[in-house]
Amino acid sequence: MGRIGVLLLNLGGPDKLEDVRPFLYNLFSDPEIIRIPSPLFQAPLAWLISTLRAKKSQENYKKIGGGSPLRRITEAQAQALRSQLQQDGHEVNVYIGMRYWHPFTEEAIAQIKRDQIEELVILPLYPQFSISTTGSSFRLLERIWNADPVLQKIKYTVVPSWFSNSGYLQAMASLIEKKLDSVKNPNEAHIFFSAHGVPVSYIEEAGDPYQKEIESCAALIMGKLNRSNAYTLAYQSRVGPVEWLQPYTDVAIEELAHQGVKELVVIPISFVSEHIETLEEIDMEYREIAEKAGVETFARVPAPDTDPTFIKALADIVMQALRDRPILFTDTIRTQNNVKLYPQERWEWGMTTSAEVWNGRIAMLGFLILLLELWFGRGLLHL
């Protein structure tokens, strides 16, 4: 084998409060996050939404210490993964490519070229595939690859998703078990998975496998956990005026409380680091909602971060990817075992789906409403 690299993909987060607005601008400039018909409107819309949302978003980052911990945790994960692979006898460089903030994907690619990497495993730090996360990073990489003959010499493979990896499931089950056994009535506590939401149109019109993968993942974790507790899966972090996946986390928590549930064990399931949605949204906003509704114990399971079982799982995924037949960007509509999971006729890089057209119309309408909101004050939209 030649010189080997692993490129970890992640979303990125603002390191300090001044970074919030430009970070949001980058996020909303991504056509995989907001789909509008003409690229001409992408930048003005991104500017408008990032400007409108910046204050509220900054308030939230202020509550968790003035910035996102994502960079620090991702760097620790990269370091731990490198050590684990080294311990297993593999000398591998690990790089971090963030989609919307430093260190950007482009910076990682430049370093990979300087290091003359010959074999590269591209591993998103999202266990489940979504067009809005892994898909967006793959699409960016595909563009970078197509423009660079030097990169085209690298033998690369991508890992589209890895939520069914047994080590990952074991790490999640152990973290849950530990938390579950710390509450008053471990047998009665309700297990509550909270996943980051996406708009319903991603699933129904663009063929995003995200919901299916989240549902399978929750069921697989419950299988590993092997306890008879009841469980619920809900979706958090809705942004904007369109319909997102349901049930919404806040509504589901209130319903369980009204059914008499007194102890909740909450698991963030779509992301493997602590970040604003765990530290602020779950730990502060949802905790308050739960306690107001009569829940007595609100225990949140930590994200895997650098949990040794989890890092071993990542190392296994990397080694497996090096052994398997390479999966290229253009193959990412399929799973590893070549089952057609993301059917080409429904969604392909750059294809205009009816979802895009519809989201386009909604976005144009949204553009007008946003202008009105800007003139007449806030609160009209869920931003």
Ligand SMILES: C=CC1=C(C)c2cc3[nH]c(cc4nc(cc5[nH]c(cc1n2)c(C)c5CCC(=O)O)C(CCC(=O)O)=C4C)c(C)c3C=C
């Ligand atoms: C699997 C995880 C995630 C999915 C799916 C996802 C989709 C998605 N997100 C937005 C809008 C925002 N996301 C923001 C931050 C953010 N999102 C994720 C994960 C997923 N997003 C992470 C890990 C983070 C970073 C958190 C951090 O610690 O900094 C933000 C900014 C924060 C805020 O203002 O609330 C926005 C906005 C959309 C629209 C979307 C699907 C279309």
Ligand SMILES: [Fe+2]
């Ligand atoms: Fe997000």
Ligand SMILES: [Fe+2]
């Ligand atoms: Fe949020």
